[in-house]
Amino acid sequence: MAHPLADERTSFIRFALAHKFVTLFGILMPLAVFAVFVGYPIVFTIYLSFFDWNGMAPHKTFVGLRNYRYLVSDRYFYTALFNNVKWVGVTLFFPVLLGLVIAYGLRSKIIPAPALIRTVIFFPVTMSLISVGLMFLLILNPLFGAFDTILQSIGLGSLVMEWFGDYRIALYTLAVVSGWAFTGMPMILYFAGLGDVPKETFDAAKIEGAGHFRMLTQVAVPQLRPVTAVVVMLTLFESLRAFDLVAVMTKGAPFGSTNVLGYLVYLESFWNSRFGYGATLSVAILVISILMATFVMTKLMKGAFDV
């Protein structure tokens, strides 16, 4: 009996011989790009995580697991890790949930002028986070910022805080700002998804006397599961990339309380010249992303990427 893999291999060769153009430029070329820009860098990062290297010197010193031992006792690592987790939490709650509610409000015609709303909320998605950061440095400025002024003018002056200076809230400030810029994404995806739900489904629920809350939670949400899978995936990976806002708004301050993993890699490698330890942190991010990707692919995206 032929080995199934052997069988597949011969048939791939047979396919390759029959379709040279497709095989060469359609399969081998993208795999080569992957190998050079993704595969090799990952292998190199793992390799480097066992070394001490200042990024310049021709030789790298092998240190075994020392970087990893340092990692598990590095409190900056834990702060950054939990900051990433908090960031994901805020993002799932604020832009994703809000995007869903707005999309539902537009589809059910509770909120008028859908074209205007979609344009206005989607626009920040096209802005760089550097621009968004500069914008909110202006708005949240303690002396001349609009936000504090508005709070004071509506009698909520007691809520005014040091949005960036207070180590307990600075990270949430960043996450909410990033949420402001991101809301348009889940909103248009949900808006498109709701458009695909058959109108009869909603009509039937309406006849049964469902209010908007039940309509949203019991009719729309189950129907939107595939869209939610895409949105959650986008959210998880966007949050793991959180870097730009930190770089422009706080640079990890105060006291490293707004560091995220990505920014820590950058600091350790390119500022502290500890490329070996930077690589170790990268491996940590990699492991987390693989765990997340596995979760997303097996639980949420089942079948979404079927070819």
Place this chain on the structure above:
Amino acid sequence: MSDAAFLMRQRSLFAFAGKLIGLTLLAGLVFIWLGPIILVVITSIKSNDAFLAGPFALPTEPTFAPYVTVWNALGFGRLLANSLLYAAAGSALAVILALVPSFALSRFDIPGKKLVFGIILTGLMLPQQTVLIPLYDTLRTLNLLDTRIGLIVVHAAYGMPAQILILRGFMTTIPREIEKAAFLEGATDFQVFWKVILPLSVPGIMVGFTLNFIAIWKEFVFGLVLLNSEANFPVTVGMLKLNSDRYMAVFNLPAAGLVMSQIPIVILFLLSYRKLSSGNFAGAVKG
């Protein structure tokens, strides 16, 4: 009779309340998402003294001085030109790289197709920070560190997976009858790709290119790490200078800079808004 009138009035009262709630929500959303942008535009055409005197007042003497200052001090023309080059060349290259793979993955029963697709998509999910050090090292070895070409190649390689996702999704929607006829007449794979699939894929290519263009325009990390000289900086990296301190002493300059950095995207946004905001590219994932 009076019951009916009462019901009618009650219904119109409900409708009125509903409208009022709707309008309030509309105003609130517009205020939250448009307010900051309007404030920045207003700030950008004020002198700093005028800003300090009344941060939210409409400008009494609008001035373009902040724009001139930022343009000259940061070499904004060069920053914009760089970003334009990176976004246009990087996206074009990403789309070109993605064309045949999308054709292959949407049209052929290739053994191991799922695996190939899965591998390609890994690049989409990989956080950039995990590959910064190797990319830095590789580009230095190739003498491409701190060069425009180096950054364009990296952008193209990392744009390719998303383009394959979008274009493959688009190409699967093209009916197979046309190409079947072509194959029956003895056309080669290349001829079918070039003469049938490619022309029909233009709308998908436009969407993919636009999304990739915006993504590169927004991109910051690669530019920050892989470039050293200001002459090569894209807008995002160059603008970092506008924030010298967390509590900026000058507000009109960052405002002017960020308005300028956004203008090309606004133009692109206006041109392609309908296609993008419809969320149709979500269909790429559902395939």
